Amino acid sequence: MRRFYILLFVILSWADSGEVFAQKTLYLDAQIGGQYAFAEGAHLGLGKRPFKGHNFLLDYFVAPMLRLQFNGSYGISLGYSGGGLGWGYKLQVPKSISHSPYGGVYAGKAVSVYLDRIPVLFNHTVTRFDFKEVNADQELYLLSVKIDMFAGGGVNYVRGFCESCNLSGGFISPQDTIIFRQQPAIVRHWGGYVTAGATARVYRLGREKFNVTLFLNQGLTTMMEVPVQYTYNSGRGSIKLHVRGSGVGLLAAVPIRLKTFDKPLLPKQ
Numbered sequence: 001m002r003r004f005y006i007l008l009f010v011i012l013s014w015a016d017s018g019e020v021f022a023q024k025t026l027y028l029d030a031q032i033g034g035q036y037a038f039a040e041g042a043h044l045g046l047g048k049r050p051f052k053g054h055n056f057l058l059d060y061f062v063a064p065m066l067r068l069q070f071n072g073s074y075g076i077s078l079g080y081s082g083g084g085l086g087w088g089y090k091l092q093v094p095k096s097i098s099h100s101p102y103g104g105v106y107a108g109k110a111v112s113v114y115l116d117r118i119p120v121l122f123n124h125t126v127t128r129f130d131f132k133e134v135n136a137d138q139e140l141y142l143l144s145v146k147i148d149m150f151a152g153g154g155v156n157y158v159r160g161f162c163e164s165c166n167l168s169g170g171f172i173s174p175q176d177t178i179i180f181r182q183q184p185a186i187v188r189h190w191g192g193y194v195t196a197g198a199t200a201r202v203y204r205l206g207r208e209k210f211n212v213t214l215f216l217n218q219g220l221t222t223m224m225e226v227p228v229q230y231t232y233n234s235g236r237g238s239i240k241l242h243v244r245g246s247g248v249g250l251l252a253a254v255p256i257r258l259k260t261f262d263k264p265l266l267p268k269q
Contacts, residue, residue, distance in 0.1 A: 035249030037086025055088030057110035073125035084112035107171035121152035191221030219244025
């Protein structure tokens with residue numbers, strides 16, 4: 001955490017120096033969003049049929065970020081983001097061993113443990129769309145949309161554990177039975193991750209009003225391991241899931257302009 005404050009101080013000092021770029025604007029992006037988190041390999045054929053190593057669950061979180069936007073098309077962001085260490089799985093009893101006349105029954109489970117993140121992001125504008133010119137000399141438009149691509153990384157931290165995560169689940173009926181048993185364990189409280197995505201920024205008369213971000217997070221460190229045993233009628237199997245905090249999500253933000261750092265005037269020759 002100490003390094004976070006040191007980096008924040010360096011960025012703010014740099015912003016106030018008046019160097020590198022002509023003008024810089026400091027924003028607080030007040031973000032709220034949701035993320036679908038999954039275990040590693042969840043959508044790459046994890047597990048043996050009929051077991052599938054993913055099941056949908058959406059986590060909601062806030063992400064206040066300080067963003068230093070340079071005049072032109074570059075920016076850097078630093079702050080806090082929530083998230084989730086998530087995993088899931090599902091299974092449908094194959095027709096070959098099902099006792100149901102309507103096909104095999106289905107059951108699944110999805111779990112997420114809250115995750116704290118400290119990200120550092122770098123963004124670059126790749127294109128823009130302008131609508132209804134207001135002032136040609138100032139290149140001012142009634143409405144503009146900028147599309148940014150961004151990439152970065154940071155650290156994950158999981159504080160604790162959910163008491164209900166190790167409960168059994170499944171489905172029991174007169175025809176078919178599915179039973180899941182899982183025993184999750186935190187193996188590391190700290191981990192790293194990388195992230196990338198795209199942001200659409202909406203401007204009115206040259207001022208940014210809101211933005212929407214689509215992102216992909218890829219965890220670099222296994223933070224939880226989840227052994228799962230499952231039975232379905234006469235079938236059975238087991239697997240160990242590795243959870244790193246990977247996932248995809250969407251954020252919506254209201255940018256609050258905190259300060260504009262103007263280019264210092266050059267001395268007359």
